[in-house]
Structure formats: structure tokens, C-alpha cells
Amino acid sequence: MASKISPTDLLRSTDKNRSPRASGRVTLSDVAQSVGVSAMTVSRALRGERRVDPKLVAQIQAAAQRMGYVPDPAARALASQKSSQVLVLVPLLSNTLFVDLIESIHRVLFAAGYHALIGVTHYDRSEEEQLLHTYLPLRPAGLLLTGFDHSPAARELLASSKIPCVHMMELSAETDAPHPAQEAMSSTPCVGFSQTQAGAAITRHLLERGHRRIGFCAGQLDARVMQRAAGWRAELEQQGLYEPSLEILSPQPTSMALGAELLAQALQRRPDMDALFFCNDDIAQGALLEALRRGIPVPERLAIVGFNDLPGSDQMLPPLTTVRTPRGAIGAESAQMLLSLMQGKPVAQPRLDLGYTLVVRQSS
Amino acid sequence: MASKISPTDLLRSTDKNRSPRASGRVTLSDVAQSVGVSAMTVSRALRGERRVDPKLVAQIQAAAQRMGYVPDPAARALASQKSSQVLVLVPLLSNTLFVDLIESIHRVLFAAGYHALIGVTHYDRSEEEQLLHTYLPLRPAGLLLTGFDHSPAARELLASSKIPCVHMMELSAETDAPHPAQEAMSSTPCVGFSQTQAGAAITRHLLERGHRRIGFCAGQLDARVMQRAAGWRAELEQQGLYEPSLEILSPQPTSMALGAELLAQALQRRPDMDALFFCNDDIAQGALLEALRRGIPVPERLAIVGFNDLPGSDQMLPPLTTVRTPRGAIGAESAQMLLSLMQGKPVAQPRLDLGYTLVVRQSS
DNA sequence: CTGTTAGCGCTTTCAA
DNA sequence: TTGAAAGCGCTAACAG
Numbered sequence: 001m002a003s004k005i006s007p008t009d010l011l012r013s014t015d016k017n018r019s020p021r022a023s024g025r026v027t028l029s030d031v032a033q034s035v036g037v038s039a040m041t042v043s044r045a046l047r048g049e050r051r052v053d054p055k056l057v058a059q060i061q062a063a064a065q066r067m068g069y070v071p072d073p074a075a076r077a078l079a080s081q082k083s084s085q086v087l088v089l090v091p092l093l094s095n096t097l098f099v100d101l102i103e104s105i106h107r108v109l110f111a112a113g114y115h116a117l118i119g120v121t122h123y124d125r126s127e128e129e130q131l132l133h134t135y136l137p138l139r140p141a142g143l144l145l146t147g148f149d150h151s152p153a154a155r156e157l158l159a160s161s162k163i164p165c166v167h168m169m170e171l172s173a174e175t176d177a178p179h180p181a182q183e184a185m186s187s188t189p190c191v192g193f194s195q196t197q198a199g200a201a202i203t204r205h206l207l208e209r210g211h212r213r214i215g216f217c218a219g220q221l222d223a224r225v226m227q228r229a230a231g232w233r234a235e236l237e238q239q240g241l242y243e244p245s246l247e248i249l250s251p252q253p254t255s256m257a258l259g260a261e262l263l264a265q266a267l268q269r270r271p272d273m274d275a276l277f278f279c280n281d282d283i284a285q286g287a288l289l290e291a292l293r294r295g296i297p298v299p300e301r302l303a304i305v306g307f308n309d310l311p312g313s314d315q316m317l318p319p320l321t322t323v324r325t326p327r328g329a330i331g332a333e334s335a336q337m338l339l340s341l342m343q344g345k346p347v348a349q350p351r352l353d354l355g356y357t358l359v360v361r362q363s364s
Numbered sequence: 365m366a367s368k369i370s371p372t373d374l375l376r377s378t379d380k381n382r383s384p385r386a387s388g389r390v391t392l393s394d395v396a397q398s399v400g401v402s403a404m405t406v407s408r409a410l411r412g413e414r415r416v417d418p419k420l421v422a423q424i425q426a427a428a429q430r431m432g433y434v435p436d437p438a439a440r441a442l443a444s445q446k447s448s449q450v451l452v453l454v455p456l457l458s459n460t461l462f463v464d465l466i467e468s469i470h471r472v473l474f475a476a477g478y479h480a481l482i483g484v485t486h487y488d489r490s491e492e493e494q495l496l497h498t499y500l501p502l503r504p505a506g507l508l509l510t511g512f513d514h515s516p517a518a519r520e521l522l523a524s525s526k527i528p529c530v531h532m533m534e535l536s537a538e539t540d541a542p543h544p545a546q547e548a549m550s551s552t553p554c555v556g557f558s559q560t561q562a563g564a565a566i567t568r569h570l571l572e573r574g575h576r577r578i579g580f581c582a583g584q585l586d587a588r589v590m591q592r593a594a595g596w597r598a599e600l601e602q603q604g605l606y607e608p609s610l611e612i613l614s615p616q617p618t619s620m621a622l623g624a625e626l627l628a629q630a631l632q633r634r635p636d637m638d639a640l641f642f643c644n645d646d647i648a649q650g651a652l653l654e655a656l657r658r659g660i661p662v663p664e665r666l667a668i669v670g671f672n673d674l675p676g677s678d679q680m681l682p683p684l685t686t687v688r689t690p691r692g693a694i695g696a697e698s699a700q701m702l703l704s705l706m707q708g709k710p711v712a713q714p715r716l717d718l719g720y721t722l723v724v725r726q727s728s
Numbered sequence: 729c730t731g732t733t734a735g736c737g738c739t740t741t742c743a744a
Numbered sequence: 745t746t747g748a749a750a751g752c753g754c755t756a757a758c759a760g
Contacts, residue, residue: 019734019735019736020735020756020757021734021735021736021755021756021757022735022736022737023445023736023737025737027736027737027738028737028738028739029737029738037746037747038746038747038748039737039738039739039747040738040739040740040746040747040748041745041746041747043738043739044739044745044746047739051745051746052745052746053745053746056745056746070501071501071737071738072442072501072736072737072738073438073501073502074437074438074439074441074442074447074502074503074736074737074738075438075442075736075737075738075739075752076737076738076739077438077738077752078436078438078439078442078736078737078738078739078751078752078753078754079737079738079739079740079751079752080738080739080740080752081387081739081752083438093457093463093466093467094460094463094675096458099457099458099463102457103457103484106484110498115481115498115499115502117479117481118482120467120470134474134479135479137434137435137436137437138437138438138479139438255675256675256676256679257678257679260679282675282676285676286676286679289679289680289681292656292681293681311458311619311620311646312619312620312646312649312650312676314621315620315621315624315650315653316653317653317656317657384740384741385739385740385741385750385751385752386751386752386753387752387753389753391752391753391754392753392754392755393753393754401730401731402730402731402732403731403753403754403755404730404731404732404754404755405729405730405731407754407755408729408730408755411755414729415729415730416729416730417729417730420729420730435753435754436752436753436754438752438753438754439736439752439753439754439755440753440754440755441736441754442736442737442738442752442753442754442755443735443736443753443754443755443756444736444754444755444756445736445755445756
């Protein structure tokens with residue numbers, strides 16, 4: 001195992017002789033030198049590439065550990081043209097939904113040696129585009145995006161970057177909710193559930209409970225909210241119960257205050273309303289409190305249901321009936337799918353439906 | 365403006381001759397060549413370094429724009445030993461407080477060309493340590509940490525990294541709340557407010573309202589919560605009203621459900637309790653709902669106050685009295701301070717107190 | 729004010 | 745299975 005020591009290595013061996021630009025960190029060649037192999041071998045060994053003598057691998061790992069070697073992500077990214085970061089774009093952080101999503105993504109990616117770089121789009125296509133513009137040059141190893149609603153320029157960026165990408169929270173090519181760019185993404189990897197079907201399911205629940213004038217109240221009119229609306233509407237139409245005046249929409253972001261306001265609007269417009277389906281639990285909670293303030297018996301006079309099963313919904317008066325969405329699982333499975341894609345492995349189910357659960361409490 | 369074109373540049377000029385490793389992106393030398401200057405000049409011009417002919421700067425910027433040049437962060441990080449990322453560590457994302465903090469940090473840093481890399485510690489010193497271990501090698505340009513509660517090893521890492529760092533949400537060297545490592549950090553840059561004083565202030569408010577048996581209920585017993593407790597306790601002691609049984613603490617994370625539980629515990633232990641100070645609005649909200657369920661008149665029979673002024677607190681029945689904390693401003697000012705530190709500029713107020721506001725609503 | 733030189737620390741490529 | 749050479753794209757450190 002007589003080793004040839006390159007001039008550079010010799011230079012490095014003496015601390016005095018280190019280049020003035022050296023950062024002082026332990027490098028690959030430091031480890032290589034100490035073991036008596038080339039830097040290349042250390043690089044391969046540490047990355048777990050095959051075709052390295054197992055004995056050497058053990059020795060190298062021990063040395064790296066002992067010397068406190070930590071790979072330099074910048075150097076690695078520069079040389080290999082890809083970083084260990086995964087860009088994760090979500091619309092908001094103020095909805096627990098996305099926090100849960102991020103937490104489970106982080107857990108899976110972190111364990112696999114990747115870092116989640118989080119970007120917030122505020123439900124704005126141009127903000128998303130700008131984020132892609134600034135973050136794509138970081139050469140993320142993968143992308144995790146919320147929904148399919150991108151600007152054309154963003155689509156372009158994504159396509160030309162050729163970076164593996166998984167879409168979260170909704171499914172491509174839903175036959176019951178035609179999507180503008182449906183065709184283009186029928187093969188796009190995605191993990192989620194049918195927002196439309198979930199919206200339809202909770203509407204059916206209300207119908208089964210005997211409600212007939214079921215309103216839909218929503219803020220933050222993003223694509224997924226509109227899919228829920230479509231599910232609600234389809235069920236009502238099927239029963240011949242749909243009327244435009246049952247739809248109370250506001251472009252404002254959802255909040256408890258907005259819930260109170262929409263409840264008021266709904267009852268003013270349709271005093272005969274006997275149930276309300278809110279697009280998200282936070283506005284439903286606000287509506288529940290407003291009903292309490294107004295002395296409206298829930299669910300006797302008016303049933304109220306929400307969506308997502310957020311914290312606090314079980315604490316309301318009465319506890320809120322809602323749809324539990326599997327965001328934790330969506331995050332984990334998306335990350336897992338992305339890991340496969342990044343490794344070039346085939347993905348068994350590139351369109352993964354994780355379903356939803358109706359949670360019936362006392363508000364309906 | 366006759367330019368010397370280096371051999372490498374000539375090589376690059378012909379697409380056929382590009383190295384097999386080239387990434388295809390437009391590089392600094394591409395721009396340099398097109399303008400007829402050296403890569404170094406382009407580098408300086410684009411980074412806005414002084415000592416470059418303004419005319420050249422304009423020309424170079426135009427060329428970069430036209431050619432679609434985007435700097436490579438990895439190459440930049442490798443050469444300069446610092447990335448454009450700022451590591452931001454927060455305990456949680458499920459508390460709106462930290463989301464607000466992050467949003468404003470992001471806004472300030474992004475505008476200055478930096479990216480926020482967010483890490484979540486879950487109030488766990490060893491998790492924080494691990495995050496530092498894995499993220500410090502990314503050579504972040506700066507650090508933004510929540511609180512001062514680090515493990516010794518983490519302190520070591522921070523100190524030896526020599527990366528500029530600002531602590532958020534609490535202030536160093538509070539004379540009224542001795543901190544374990546107080547001395548060491550009396551000069552540490554920090555932006556926040558006195559948690560102790562804020563806790564004392566809302567307690568005084570309750571005392572002024574005539575309450576005498578004021579309990580303190582808390583979950584998630586982190587350093588800042590305990591500082592609020594200290595403020596509460598000091599006020600009570602001053603009036604000779606402090607008793608250990610008034611303190612109801614739980615190690616569990618705060619939530620509305622925990623609020624309900626702690627209210628129950630408090631009333632069981634001290635049926636004569638006439639006011640409760642909850643360490644965070646979410647548990648206070650849960651307590652308010654529990655009071656409603658139990659038919660306890662608030663504030664007549666029992667006053668309830670919270671902390672942070674989170675969304676929904678104004679929607680409660682009755683609306684919650686609380687302390688509004690300036691997390692948006694804290695995020696913005698911390699980021700601003702960090703920018704100064706990163707540029708080596710002196711910081712006028714390295715210990716910035718942004719105060720707090722008592723928000724008196726109907727629950728007290 | 730501008731350019732030259734020499735790396736930053738790693739990995740691709742190719743040769744042994 | 746291992747190694748040598750040659751960069752990745754940029755900037756620090758001098759010169760001029």
C-alpha cells in the first residue's frame with residue numbers, strides 16, 4: 001500500500017505551507033493523505049460508491065470520523081452540478097396544513113441526506129415564478145411543488161431545468177374536475193387526493209342528514225378550493241338543489257374573522273340556508289363562533305362543516321364536522337417519491353392517491 | 365478597448381470546444397468576452413464593487429441581462445467561503461408567532477439577495493445542535509437564532525464558526541431574569557423584548573382589575589415561558605399574593621386542548637382562582653372555550669388572559685385580553701441587523717428592545 | 729481602475 | 745479497483 005504522494009499533498013501536509021485561501025477545514029485530501037490513498041478513493045468510499053475495497057472503506061470512514069471531515073456542499077455542488085437541497089414551494093405557512101406537510105417532508109429528506117429549502121408563494125403564480133428564478137440556480141436536487149397551478153414561464157423553467165419534481169396535494173387528470181393543463185401533466189408525478197371527491201363526500205353527508213339548502217363559503221379561491229366547490233356543486237346538481245345564490249365566495253385569505261363575515265353574508269342572502277360547507281377549518285371555526293354570538297343553534301338551525309381538520313376544530317362548540325386530509329402522509333410519500341426520482345429509480349405509482357377521511361362531529 | 369483574449373476564452377467561444385463538463389450555463393467569462401473585459405471586472409461590476417468604471421458597469425450589466433447570465437451560488441460559495449444563505453432556526457412552525465417572524469425575515473433578506481434556510485428545533489437543544497452540525501458546512505453568511513438556550517456544544521460550534529449571528533425574541537442580560545450564560549452574551553446582538561416585563565405587565569393589569577388569586581398556566585416550558593412566569597411571580601410576590609399552588613405547568617406543547625385541561629386543573633386545585641394568565645394565546649383560547657362549555661362567566665367569575673395576540677383571539681367569546689408581541693418587527697430588525705453584521709458595518713443598537721403592547725379585550 | 733494568477737474542495741473523465 | 749489530471753464557475757490576492 002505504498003502511496004504516491006502528490007506535490008499538492010505534500011504542500012498541505014505542513015500547516016505553514018497552506019495556501020492563503022484555504023479555509024482551514026479538513027479536506028478530502030487531508031483524509032486521503034492520512035490513509036495513504038488518493039482523494040478520489042476517499043470521495044468514492046465516503047459516498048458509498050461500489051468498486052472500492054471494503055477494507056479501505058472502513059479505514060477511510062474511520063479516518064474521516066477521527067479527523068472530523070465534513071464534505072463541503074459548495075464544492076460538491078460545483079463539481080457535480082447538483083446540490084443536496086430540495087426546493088419545497090408551499091402557498092402559505094399560516095395554514096397548519098402546510099406546516100404538517102413540511103415537517104414530514106423534512107423528516108424524510110433529512111434522513112436521506114437532503115435539505116429542504118422552503119419557499120412561500122402566497123398563492124401567487126408570479127411569486128412562485130420569481131422563487132423558481134432565484135432558487136433554481138442553486139441547482140436543487142429535486143422539487144416539491146404544491147398544486148399544478150403554475151404560470152407558463154414557470155412551467156418553462158421547470159421543464160428546461162430537468163430537475164425531478166413531484167406535485168403535492170392534488171392529483172393530475174381528474175376526470176371530474178377538468179384542469180386547464182390536464183393533458184400535459186397526466187404523467188406528472190403527484191401525491192394527494194381528490195379535492196373534488198372530498199368536497200362531494202362531505203356534501204353528501206349533509207344531504208344524508210336531511211339538509212337541503214347547503215351553501216358553500218370560501219375565501220382564498222385557489223385551484224383546490226374551487227375543486228372542492230365543484231364537488232359540492234355536482235352533488236347539489238344531482239339532487240336538483242343547486243342554486244348560484246348558495247355560493248358565497250370571497251377573494252380574501254381565510255381567517256376566523258372571514259368566517260364570521262361569510263356566515264353573516266350567507267344568512268342575509270339566503271335566510272333559509274340550513275347548512276354551510278366552509279372551504280377550510282379556520283373560517284368554519286370563525287363561523288361557529290359567530291353562530292354562538294348570534295345564538296343560532298348548530299346544527300339544529302344551521303349545520304356547519306369545514307375542511308382539513310385543523311387544530312382546534314375538535315375543541316369548538318359544538319365540535320366541528322370536517323374532512324381530515326392526509327397531509328403528513330402526502331409530505332412523506334412525496335419526499336419518498338422524489339428520492340426515487342432523484343436516484344433514477346422507477347416509481348411504482350407516479351400518481352398516488354392517499355384519500356381523505358370524513359370526521360363527523362357535532363356541528364352537523 | 366482592445367482586449368486580450370485568453371486561450372480559455374477562445375476555447376469557450378466555440379460551442380463545439382466546450383469542455384465536456386461544462387454545465388451549459390452562461391458564465392462570467394462568457395459575459396466578459398462579449399464585453400471585452402476580464403472575468404474579474406465582470407465579477408466586480410455585477411457585485412456592485414466600487415472601483416469599476418461606471419460606463420463599464422452599465423455595459424456589463426446590459427450584456428449580463430441580454431445573455432441571461434445568472435451567477436452560480438455554488439461556485440461563489442466555494443471561492444468566497446460564504447454562501448448567500450442565512451440559517452434561521454425557530455422552535456416550531458405551528459405557532460403563528462414564528463411564521464410571522466419568518467415571513468418578515470424572508471422579506472428583508474430576500475430583498476438584499478440572501479436566502480433564508482429554515483430549520484426547526486422543536487424546542488430541543490440537541491436537535492438544534494444537529495441542525496447546526498449539518499447546516500454550518502453550507503457556510504451560511506449569517507445566523508438568526510431564536511432565544512439563547514443552546515447546548516454547550518452548539519455554543520462551541522457557533523463561536524468557532526465565526527459567522528455573524530443575531531438572537532431573536534428575547535434580550536440578553538436581563539437583570540430581572542438571571543440567565544445561565546448571561547455574562548457571556550451581554551454583548552451578543554439580539555432583537556426582542558423583555559418577556560419578563562411583558563409577563564409582569566399583564567399581571568399588573570389583572571391586579572388593577574381587582575383580581576387577587578391569579579394563576580399562571582403554561583405548556584411548552586421553554587426559557588421564554590419561564591421568563592413570563594418570573595414576571596408574573598414577581599408582581600404577585602410584591603403584593604404578597606404569590607402561592608405555589610397558583611402555578612399550573614405542563615411539559616406538553618401548547619394547544620387548545622391543553623388549555624381546556626389546564627383550566628380544569630386550575631379550578632380543581634384552587635376553586636377560588638379568580639384570574640388565569642396563560643403563557644400563549646392558543647391555550648388561552650382553549651381555556652375560554654372550556655369556560656364556555658362549563659358555563660363559567662368570563663371575566664366576571666374568572667378572568668382569562670393570554671400572550672402573543674394570535675389570530676382568532678379577537679374572535680373568541682369573549683374576545684381575549686393578551687399581550688401583542690412585535691414578531692414582525694423583530695424579524696425585520698433582526699434581519700437588518702444581521703445584514704449590517706455580515707457587511708462588517710457597526711450596529712448602533714446591538715441589543716434592540718422592541719417592546720410589547722397590552723391588548724385589553726373583554727376577557728379580563 | 730483593471731487584469732493575471734491561482735486556487736476554493738470536490739468529482740468527472742479517462743487511463744492504468 | 746484505483747489514480748492522475750482537469751476542471752466546475754467564481755473570487756481573493758496581488759500586481760500594474
